[in-house]
Amino acid sequence: MMTRKVPHDKIYKIVNKLSKILNWILIISTFISVLVIIFNNFNLNISPNTSLTLSKILAFFAVVFFIIEIIQSHIYHRAELQRKNDFIDNSLKTKLADANSKGYFTNDEVNNGIYKLGVNCFENSFFTKSISSKMLTKQLIYTIVIWLLIWVVILSTPNSVFVEVILLTLPFTILNETHKLYRLNRNVETVFCNFKKIFSSTKKSKREFLIIDNVINYEKSLSYSSVPLNSPLFDEMNDELSIEWNEIKKEHKIK
Numbered sequence: 676m677m678t679r680k681v682p683h684d685k686i687y688k689i690v691n692k693l694s695k696i697l698n699w700i701l702i703i704s705t706f707i708s709v710l711v712i713i714f715n716n717f718n719l720n721i722s723p724n725t726s727l728t729l730s731k732i733l734a735f736f737a738v739v740f741f742i743i744e745i746i747q748s749h750i751y752h753r754a755e756l757q758r759k760n761d762f763i764d765n766s767l768k769t770k771l772a773d774a775n776s777k778g779y780f781t782n783d784e785v786n787n788g789i790y791k792l793g794v795n796c797f798e799n800s801f802f803t804k805s806i807s808s809k810m811l812t813k814q815l816i817y818t819i820v821i822w823l824l825i826w827v828v829i830l831s832t833p834n835s836v837f838v839e840v841i842l843l844t845l846p847f848t849i850l851n852e853t854h855k856l857y858r859l860n861r862n863v864e865t866v867f868c869n870f871k872k873i874f875s876s877t878k879k880s881k882r883e884f885l886i887i888d889n890v891i892n893y894e895k896s897l898s899y900s901s902v903p904l905n906s907p908l909f910d911e912m913n914d915e916l917s918i919e920w921n922e923i924k925k926e927h928k929i930k
Contacts, residue, residue: 682774683757690754691906693747700740701817704845707733708824715831730832730842733825737845744848748901755897762799766792781917784930793886794929796893797870798920803897804867805916806904807860811853818853822846852902859900866893874927 711729714721760771765780768787782798785791825846829839869889873882924930 680777681779682772682776683754683761686750686754686757687903687906690747690751690903693743693750694903694905697740697743697747700736700743701821701849704733704736704740705820705824707736708821708828711828711832712824726832730828730838733828733845734838734841737841737843737848741844741848744852747903751901751903752898754903759894762795763792766795781920782924782929789883789886792890793870793873793882794924796886796890797867797874797923797929800863800867800870800893801920801923802909802916803893803904804860804863805919806909806912807856807863807902809908809912810905811856811860814853814856818846818849821849855900856902859896859902862896862899863893866896871927874929 707729711726711733714726714729757772761776761779763769764772764775766787767789780795780798782791782794785794825842829842866889869885869892873885873889877885
């Protein structure tokens with residue numbers, strides 16, 4: 676069995692660590708929001724200043740979330756550049772990346788060229804479509820919960836306008852992330868469906884132009900969204916998706 680080596684994994688791990696921090700901020704913010712709502716709506720003999728202090732802490736976490744999300748997006752673009760170069764090297768036998776992966780792509784039996792570029796991107800779009808679809812369900816739940824809790828906190832706590840504006844950065848940031856994830860999922864699903872047509876019903880003489888166009892659309896979708904895929908979810912789904920991908924290759928007579 677070939678040892679798996681992925682040079683760009685190092686920078687993706689940084690992105691994933693930042694994702695974990697963002698998730699913890701959401702969990703803590705949710706907990707604080709629930710506390711504020713309880714303190715404001717139940718007679719617990721709690722000082723009014725306690726709710727205000729918690730609201731300010733919540734506003735602080737909202738700002739931190741916003742800043743980390745920007746940093747994560749910047750690092751993600753660097754990781755994507757390395758991934759893209761490795762993807763092109765594996766497909767076209769070029770030398771764009773400083774170091775190439777081994778055992779990462781599963782289409783070694785396909786000869787280098789535009790055809791392999793399409794096969795590799797076909798596989799990428801299948802994995803991205805499947806994983807982002809799972810992520811979207813969880814993200815929608817996060818968005819709804821945070822929006823409801825933050826608005827209840829704002830309406831039930833005598834905050835200053837400044838604190839209320841800062842509090843709103845969290846739900847709007849999460850809403851924006853949800854929208855980008857949704858667009859990624861929709862766009863990549865379109866790319867995947869286009870590849871199914873290319874490898875099943877398009878004449879070989881016309882394939883190369885359509886492959887290049889579809890690869891550009893896939894890369895453009897990733898760049899626009901700046902949404903990293905959930906690594907634990909990828910690891911969890913990898914074996915199942917790999918089996919499905921092999922079936923797709925057989926179905927479309929890819930070799």
